[in-house]
Amino acid sequence: MPLYRRPNGIDLPFPSEITPREVFESRRSFMRQIAVGAAGAGGLLELSTSDAWAQASGAQKLAAKANPAYVVMDKATPYKDATTYNNFYEFGTEKSYPAENAGSLKTRPWTVAIEGEVKKPMTLDIDSLLKLAPLEERIYRLRCVEGWSMVIPWIGYSLSALIKKVEPTGSAKYLEFTTLADNRQMPGLRAPVLEWPYVEGLRMDEAMHPLALLSVGMYGQVLPNQSGAPVRMVLPWKYGFKSAKSIVKIRFLKDQPQTAWNIAAAREYGFYSNVNPDVDHPRWSQATERRIGEDGFFTKKRKTLMFNGYNEVASLYAGMDLKKYF
Numbered sequence: 138m139p140l141y142r143r144p145n146g147i148d149l150p151f152p153s154e155i156t157p158r159e160v161f162e163s164r165r166s167f168m169r170q171i172a173v174g175a176a177g178a179g180g181l182l183e184l185s186t187s188d189a190w191a192q193a194s195g196a197q198k199l200a201a202k203a204n205p206a207y208v209v210m211d212k213a214t215p216y217k218d219a220t221t222y223n224n225f226y227e228f229g230t231e232k233s234y235p236a237e238n239a240g241s242l243k244t245r246p247w248t249v250a251i252e253g254e255v256k257k258p259m260t261l262d263i264d265s266l267l268k269l270a271p272l273e274e275r276i277y278r279l280r281c282v283e284g285w286s287m288v289i290p291w292i293g294y295s296l297s298a299l300i301k302k303v304e305p306t307g308s309a310k311y312l313e314f315t316t317l318a319d320n321r322q323m324p325g326l327r328a329p330v331l332e333w334p335y336v337e338g339l340r341m342d343e344a345m346h347p348l349a350l351l352s353v354g355m356y357g358q359v360l361p362n363q364s365g366a367p368v369r370m371v372l373p374w375k376y377g378f379k380s381a382k383s384i385v386k387i388r389f390l391k392d393q394p395q396t397a398w399n400i401a402a403a404r405e406y407g408f409y410s411n412v413n414p415d416v417d418h419p420r421w422s423q424a425t426e427r428r429i430g431e432d433g434f435f436t437k438k439r440k441t442l443m444f445n446g447y448n449e450v451a452s453l454y455a456g457m458d459l460k461k462y463f
């Protein structure tokens with residue numbers, strides 16, 4: 138049963154687990170054509186996300202138009218799984234802790250400071266961010282470096298919209314994202330597992346890629362706190378830790394910034410951290426993954442795809458040795 142029933146009556150089928158890659162890819166582009174064709178006839182398709190747990194969460198609804206160019210055909214991870222199995226170390230290191238502890242996070246008022254190598258530095262409050270560009274629904278896979286993945290209907294817009302607004306100077310070559318670090322709200326900060334605040338970074342051309350999503354919602358609603366409310370990054374071709382949650386600052390830099398996981402273990406976590414089944418983590422293989430929500434004794438692991446299947450980013454890394462720049 139497809140999770141997404143479109144108002145025009147077209148239900149999109151999901152490819153089965155065992156569909157060979159080529160068939161999957163061609164079917165995917167075929168389905169995209171249907172989606173784009175239908176969109177041409179009646180404007181962008183609206184995906185209504187019908188997940189009982191999401192409805193029951195009572196979170197504020199957030200209207201968004203589906204962007205058919207960014208819809209993976211995998212079945213969406215149930216909301217319950219996506220919001221109770223999280224990595225958000227500011228709330229503790231067990232997967233269940235963010236859901237248990239993030240209730241204390243105050244997401245309004247909230248501001249994001251944009252500074253550094255930009256002609257128009259600014260501090261945007263969350264309402265301005267919500268209005269900065271039309272909100273889109275995009276269904277992305279996200280692959281954690283630990284070997285699991287999820288498929289989530291995010292709401293947001295390309296980070297490039299924000300970047301254009303602040304007008305980077307010619308010297309802006311990198312971006313640094315900083316997460317909130319507030320001892321009163323985040324019990325996980327007491328543990329010295331990472332250097333706080335959590336920082337992440339991107340090269341300018343990566344940040345400008347349309348896939349790079351600034352997200353403010355999921356499953357038709359505002360982000361739940363454990364998922365990085367009120368605003369986070371989603372970089373589906375990179376390991377999950379590159380997608381910083383609950384962002385309070387974005388800094389444009391001349392030089393490559395330090396990143397939290399690279400500071401903690403440089404040998405294990407590089408700056409780029411593109412999903413790559415051919416480059417193992419020093420302590421485990423990255424060749425396969427399990428999809429959260431469909432684990433079972435007999436569930437076969439999925440093959441991890443280069444760039445998590447997002448081949449459109451490959452040109453960003455042309456000529457780079459991806460074993461060296463892991």
Ligand SMILES: Nc1nc2c(c(=O)[nH]1)N[C@H]1C(S)=C(S)[C@@H](COP(=O)(O)O)O[C@H]1N2
Binds near residue numbers: 219223226281363382
């Ligand atoms: N601030 C912050 N952002 C973070 C993390 C974190 O611990 N703190 N964990 C990262 C990791 S390891 C992953 S896999 C994703 C998980 O996102 P999800 O819980 O929404 O699936 O968030 C990333 N962003």
Ligand SMILES: [Mo]
Binds near residue numbers: 283378
């Ligand atoms: Mo992760």
